[in-house]
Amino acid sequence: MEQHILEHKCFRSVGSRAWEREHEEIFVVVHKIADKIKSFPETPGVYRFFGKNKILYIGKAKNLKKRVQSYFRTSIKEFKTNKLVERIEDLDYLTTNNETEALLLEQNLIKSNQPQFNILLRDDKTFPYIKIDDAHDYPSITFKRTTKAEKNLFGPFISAKGTRTAITELQKALKLRTCNDIFFSNRTRPCLQYQIGKCSAPCVGFISKNDYQKDIDTTKSILKGNFKKILKNLAIEMKDYSANEKFEKAGVVKRKIRILERVEESQIIFSGGDQTKVVSVASSGEDVCFVVIDIEMNSFTNIRRFSFKNKVNKSELNLMEEFISRLILSNPQIKEIVCSNEKFHSPFFPNIKISFPTSGKKKRWIDMAKRNAKNLLSLKLQRSNKYSLSINYLKENFDINEEDISIVGFDVSGGVGDIQTVSCVFFNSEGPIKSKYRFYHVPLKHAKSDLSALLFGVKKYLKNNFSINLIIIDGGLTHLKYIENGLGKKAFEVVSIGKGEKRKYGIENLFFKKNKVEFRHDDSMSKIFLDVRDEAHRFALKNFRSTKRKNLTQHFLQDIPGIGPKIISRIYREFKSLEDLSKEDYLSSALKLGINPMKAKKIHDFLKEMYN
Structure with a gap:
């Protein structure tokens, strides 16, 4: 009976036998999942859902079998939960002695694996x-x-x-x-x-x-x-x-x-006092924002803001429970949680006081946390709306859905014959993802032209194997053709943004495939394109200036650990140029310079990238 329910859940929208025959391979997955769930124990533990070569979701349960079965019942109506279930190709579980152990294991696994459908906290500050x-x-x-x-x-x-x-x-x-x-x-x-x-x-x-x-x-x-x-x-x-x-x-x-x-x-370093956290939440659709006010020695010390996506449509109460659990596990010195949701209760932390103030200083703290959470949510929604027309344009012209947007922007800084650098910035539908930014020094053999330097940067960035569906480069039609010819067959689109009439901002031209789009006729769809281009330029300029300043005060070989001015002086005494050193065997150069062969190899590898 249970297996029948599972199959009915996954195929309730199929509608015809013809479709079932055409997608016969999916039935194998469903039967496999149904058989696996039968073997799940009715004990506490953690379960994991897998998609194509990655973990989609990690959850905890008091009763593993019942909890996992609940995802596949026909009574589940939430769109986002259905979206998760449709992607599941495999699942497994890990048992624990009790619910508290399950909570600890769940949070550690979420932290290390960062599943797509779990709450992924992003603090907005270091x-x-x-x-x-x-x-x-x-x-x-x-x-x-x-x-x-x-x-x-x-x-x-x-x-x-x-x-x-x-x-x-x-x-x-x-x-x-x-x-x-x-x-x-x-x-x-x-x-x-x-x-x-x-x-x-x-x-x-x-x-x-x-x-x-x-x-x-x-x-x-x-x-x-x-x-x-x-x-x-x-x-x-x-x-x-x-x-x-x-x-x-x-x-x-x-x-x-x-x-x-x-x-x-x-109390400069360590307060030694009990810590209180004031927690409030604001949400709209998938966007959820938490604000945490840190209180030590009965006085305000800090305020932190967190944001994430609620991809499985959890209630605010469930979100609060999961967030506060993670907060306590990462801050074991917490003695009290001042909460804005009166329904919140956690049996996992009996030694921590949970309070819901209605007056006094703590009530003012809660009000402050609520205001900040609403302000943060408002900013996030404004940012999302900013790109709405650009997202529609990407869907219509490049067949890129909002949840799949992965755009990389490239820009080159430095003139021919000077130091050249390539900056790479990454955007999704919400804006920049700085963990995927990269910055490269261009080897001398590629520094003969901006086009060669740009192609070098694109190829090197692609080695990161990030999921990319659009590349934006700063340049005209010539730049676009050069990059497309240099990359050959590819699984993503390449576009370029060239200067428009009188080189004024906002009237640039977008080149892709055989199309030319003038932003001045419809600047509403240009937001994400121009933001990626401008961020790439800002990032390139910042790093280029930093590199130039550094080179004025110290030799670039000092970037290699263990290489200082004395070794660099020896290099210039023994060799006519750094290019000559790069062509010499590192063991031979180690003898000439009187240094450890491993240091010589580091220098050799560093120079090889520049000259060979």
Whole structure:
């Protein structure tokens, strides 16, 4: 009976035997899914739906068999759920001991696999971290902004200013280096930081590796909030020095204690207090926006905004449950959630207080979160509407659906004979996807013309194997023909945007296939084309200027780890040009330069791309 329901669900819109015979291969998939679901246990766990070579959806269930069967019942009417089911080609499950374990496993799998139909959180900002690079014998302590935590990062912290202050204070107390590795490896005498008492000068051997590592371990302990233990140990150390009449060393330790006490009191690094999160949501159709206000020590510290697509039409209550679960799992120090939805309740976190205020300070926090969530949603909807006419044009002329839009824009910066670079930007129907941006230096053999440089950039970007259905290049009909001839047979369309009359913005021409479209006659459909072109130009200009500035202050070979001014000087003494070096065997050049063969190979590979 269950198998019959499953088959009926997947083929309820078929309508004829002829269609069934024509699509006979789909029946095999359905029978396979029906047979698999029969074997699912009635226990807690996580289930996964697979499409063509990728995971479509990951979910948790108290009863795996019943939950998965519910997707295939004829009573399911939601369009988006039907859309998911139609793509399913396989499924599997993982059992857990209880619902809480299922929740933890589900969130970890979603985080690592990023399925298309799950909630994919995208915070709109990066966070300040303190980085300690353990790969170096004498690790540096530096400031870093990123959206993802890594093994050697501590944080995220409340504010960038506070994080930089923390680094300064830790440097004063423990005299850690903050310089980059190239600067460190080329020092022959202590720098100014040592002279003013803010560094122990490990670059010239003024401190042993073991002693420096002790200071690094102390720093890590402080960044984890272990102030009391560290201060207690330092107090014991100070007393020992005093007892042995080593008063200078005792004075150094005393200064460390004062600085660290100031850091602890001002709560620059680690608040030590319970955290409260104020959460509100706003949604419209597929677009969902959450705002989280961070509260520490009963005062406002930060506000974060998240957005995602609700592709399976979940209710706001279910969205709130899933979002808050992920929020708590990623922030174990949370003690209270102040929520805007009075119906929300989570049995998975009994130790966390859930409150729904109706007055007072917490009510003002909720109102603030609601306003911000609505504002963020409004901005997202405006952005979506901005491209509506362009999306219709893509559908009519290129047969590209809104959910499949994958556009890449290319632009070249730099003149012939100078440094040339190619920028690549990626857009979907919502706008830019910066994780898929790329920036390439053009080898000398391709830098003879803009056309050759552009073709090089397009071919190199295609090696990323991103799904692409349209390429936009900045140039006229000549550029379009050159790129199309250079690429040969392709699974995507190529268009070019050329300057129009008097080269004014907004009256450009769009060239594709054998067509020429003048934007001045209908600029409503030009939005996405011009935005991609302009973003590619902005990205190209930014990186080109950065490259030019960098080349004015240091040699480009210093981009290679372990290559500094001394080795570069040797290269110019031993070889007439870098081109001659690129033609020499790397083992031979290693002997001539007196360097490690692996370093010589890195230089050789770097130059080979430029000259060969």
